[in-house]
Amino acid sequence: MPRLPLGIFGLTELFLSSTVHLLFGFYIFSAAVAWDLSQALTAFFRPSKADAAVIPVDESEENQSARAALDGSIPPIVLVHGIFGFGKGKLGGLSYFAGAEKKDDHVLVPDLGSLTSIHDRARELFYYLKGGQVDYGEEHSKVYGHSQYGRIYEQGHYPFWDEHHPLHFVGHSAGAQVIRVLQQMLADKAFKGYEDTSEEWILSVTSLSGALNGTTRTNLDGMQPEHWMLMKPISLLQICRVGVIIYDWMNISWLKNYYNFGFDHFEMEWRKTGISGLIDLVLGNIGPFATGDWILPDLTIQGSAKLNCNLRTFPNTYYFSYATKMTKKFMGVTIPSSIFGIHPMLLIRVLQMSQWKHPADVPLPYKGYRDEDWEDNDGALNTISMTHPRVPLEHPSHLVLDDSECRPMRPGIWYYKIIEADHIFFIINRERGGVKFDLLYDDIFQRCRKHAFRITSPPLFPDHISS
Template sequence: MEKLRKKVGIILLSLTMLLAIYPQSYALASTKSYRASSTSNNNYPIVMVHGLLGWGNTELFGLNYWGGFSSLRDYLTNEGYTVYTPTVGSITSNWDRACELYAYLKGGTVDYGEAHSKKYGHERYGRTYPGVYKSLGEAASDGSINKVHLIGHSMGGQTIRLMTQLLEQGSEDEIAATPSGNISELFKGGHSWVSSVTTLCTPNDGSPTANKLSEILPNVQQFVASLGAQAGIVDSSNPCFDYRLDQWGLRKEKGESFKDYTQKVNSSNLWNKTKDFSLWDLTPEGSKAFNSWVSAQKDVYYFSLACQDTHEDSSTKYQVPDANMNPLFLSSSKYIGSCVTNNDG
């Protein structure tokens, strides 16, 4: 089992790295230079949020999620833009990731919400961040409000949509469950702090692959969660890849023995079939539930960029992979291409 976990871990990380390196390196190499201008309508910071099994910038042996062996963040910074590439939970739910993104920007301790944390059985508070953009939402010198442009890749697109929803509309459940003096600003609503939301290759209506995996591997949630937690046995002071499962009690503390850490992992609520998890959010059913309350805000510009590396097969009329597709994506591509209105064939 241990060998199997290591093999699966290598495959998952390889998939993520390849997805990060090839498309984005190509985009970086082919992008024209558009230097930020002082005459533009705004100079709001750009916040780029990674997807499933992703990372912020160079945590993984110096490899850039945004750009691969080159840094898209550095490229844009050199062109005069302010760019942030936060690291949020790699396999956790969009709700938890949105709360972490908010704390990363504004600073302070992550608050997952009184109602939410009780409902799903994890800690209410997470890590503490210094805040890279503490003036977010405050008045600028010209009287305008400091805002951000949000860009999300894959699952990151759902995450930024959710944070925008919470900022603007708040959470009735959190307001009802939390004393007024103890609630995060994220849940209060009324905050028009986002200028634009751009989703890149985001499964906004879910992925048939996630649904199929749930049918084939009923315990896939527990397996992936265990994989991430077990990877945390790397020295927590300098992990090469951090799954950020602190709210589930899965952070390896300094001096903690492997035996004690393993017992903590095995007794966690994450082993239950929770819907507070990435895999549920990415299924068509989970995304339908997500879209039922996460909507487009009237004062925010929305952009969605899709990608396609398939073509129609003349005999089956299914979408099949193009010749240049990375071999690691062939199986999932063929399955997705054979789906019609979320049904096989």
């Protein structure tokens, strides 16, 4: 009987969380459809003369922008979305980065798998830029049971990309870790047919609410603390898992043109698996959720620590991180810093994450872990995770209180700011971000253009700087 109230509370919280997430997803999807319909109706009823006057101007601007981004004269800035995100061309006319890409004429916004693993997304990002067919790697594909090859890019979005034409990368949430894995793959020459890759292909990395060290939210959503690659039987992630499987199995083309979770290389559609395949997928016998080759295991603290063991901070690359936080101390207790300033989808999680306690009977996720260090959060990630890579080993870092502290910037150091905002404050909804939105992205783009540039030889500095 003592377990009954806890069970009822847990189920009630699960129902509320599922409902809020479902409504938010429906809102985003319906907004995209409504935008597309309005554009179609406008085009249909627009007088033919107006069409003739307007269309050439739009095409001219698009072509000029495309040529500018591909001519190799100015390093493009690549915006990499996070979990459940999308790139240019998906969800109608919506922008994951809320239109921030319009602040510069040389910006690329790739569409990567929204729930695929960090490894798979890094591979997709490489071929999006260079062109060709995505190669997930022979060994990796065999281990995780999916096709070695994926989408074909007839034309790379930046085929000039090499050591002499490096790129700036900005990653939100899990997108930041995707960039780091990509840079390590470049350093390791991990792309077949490209023996000349190196870490020098990346000029700067900007992490915006980046998942650099994992998050305790994965445990609240359903990942098991004791078995970080497995889910609890009843959880928000289980509901998500079943929904994604059905969505991919049905394989409705117009829906997937709007939004794709990115699991096409697992070949889960009904034509290839049939009813028996759907049953196996739902039961967890096959597919990405059975093998662990999807994003959530990578976002656990343990999964991030495993990734970070092989990821370096390179001495000739510039790094900057914005860590977000929506908590404060009140009488020694960490609580949400605002009720109305936090998105409804994140409010409950801000409170839960601030009170999270690692189970006493489960080994700690890393040596030196303390619950109190992970209390501050933005509703999706813990603030400690977003500052710089620190699990299992601390990387060179410097807390920025005033911009003059990083003028000039030195490569090989993670400069970071802590700002008051929730996890989605700077994406999706431009109006919600307000003036802070413009200030942040202006800061990011100006740094890429004026303060992060390649030097012939990296300056000498201590191997370890931390503050």
